[in-house]
Amino acid sequence: MTDQTQKFACPLCGSGSYEKIKVFDNGVIVGKCTECNLFYTPLRDSKPEALFNENNYEIMRFLYLPVLNNQVRHFRYKIFRKYLSIIKKYSNGKSLLDVGCAHGFFTKMAQDNGFVVSGIEPSLNMHRFAVTELGLDVKFGIFDNVDLNSAKFDVITFTDSFEYFPEALPTLVKIEKDHxxxxxxxxxxxxxxxxxNFRHSLKAKLKIGSGDAEAFSPSKRVAHYTAETLKKIIEKSGLELLTVKHIAPIDSPVWTKYTGLWLEFESPFCLAWKQKLVRRIVHFVGQFEYFFTRKNHFSQSVYVVAKRKAK
Ligand SMILES: [Zn+2]
Known part of the structure; x- marks a missing residue:
């Protein structure tokens, strides 16, 4: 265990009682709250927002050059388009705040689709990338420390960032009230x-899956939400739930296997078709399971849309 790991209560219900699910090599524990079923890390790193602090700017820029030059598409291009189509279905407004926007590629796509965008990013180099390379209006810091004044937005997005929020519930309450x-x-x-959890069980019981595909990683995550616990946190925050669903898989690039480099652009169909096919079948099985049991152990991602309640 590192000296940066600390003990925390459940960020959804405040209970300190959990069932231990997994212990990472660095001492971080993943537990399941016995009160509300949230998977979270009662023992974790004290700075979850520091996930990308080690990234080197020049290397990052070099690896993204083909995307910046429009020679190839970012590997999340299709899933970003899916996010936008969901957002457009539920909102007619145009001002969008992307919280934890990373490099800013989704934020930029939203801008290119007519949204007036701004972002917040706690990693210094990713913030610099979003501002310098993509020309975006992105504030540096974590949500709690950034001065939004009394700005209100038609859309506030968290794409792969909400699970790093230690104070997720108060953040949503503040958003509902002020922003x-x-x-x-x-x-x-x-x-x-x-x-x-399903993948972790497979590994623990049947020794299937390991290495860089380790379940629940990276260990800096504060919580691992499900459709059930996303719904609970939305209801508790005072927001009104519009929908909660599982989403098509993200086609992670296969370049590392062939080049040794983490190149984040789309893989050609001839190299990635097996992976794409398997992921879609597994996602379909998950949808089927959810239809009958309201639980899904197969789809990789889940999303929720909620709105401000009419006052
Ligand atoms: Zn709980």
């Missing part, structure tokens, strides 16, 4: 905790 326009919505997309 959503009258018809404003929140869109949150996270990895599916039930999928991680």
């Amino acid at each position: 959503l326009s009258d018809s404003g919505i929140v869109f949150i997309k996270v990895p599916n905790g039930n999928y991680f």
Whole structure:
């Protein structure tokens, strides 16, 4: 265990009682709250927002050059388009705040689709990338420390960032109270905790899967939400739930296997077709399971859309 790991209560219900699910080599514990079923890390790193602090700017820029030059598409291009189509279905508004926007590629796509965008990013180099390379209006810091004044937004998004928030519930309460326009919505997309738990069980019991595909990683995550616990946190925050669903898999690039480099652009169909096919079949099985049991252990990601309640 590192000296940065600390003991925390459940971020959804405040209980300190949990069933131990997994212990990482660095001492971080993943537990399941016995009160509300949230998977979270009662023992974890004290700075979850520091996930990308080690990234080197010049290397990052070099690896993304083909995307910046429009020679290839970012590997999340199709899933980003899916996020936008979901957002457009539930909102007519145009101002969008992307919380934890990373490099800013989704934020930029939203801008190119007519949204007036701004972002917040706690990693210094990713913030610099979003501002310098993509020309975005992105504030540096974590949500709690960034001065938004009394700005209100039609859309507030968290794509693969909400699970790093130690104070997720108070953050949503603040958003509902201070930062959503009258018809404003929140869109949150996270990895599916039930999928991680299923994979962890396979590894523990049957020794299937290992290495860089380790379940529940990276260990800096604060919580691993499911459709059930996303729904609970939305209801508890005072927001009104519009939908909670599992989303098509993200086609992670296969370049590392062939080049040794983490190149984040789309893989050609001839190299990635098996992976794409398997992921879609597994996602379909998960949808089927959810239809009958309201649990999904197969889909990799889940999202929720919620709106401000009419006052
Ligand atoms: Zn709990």
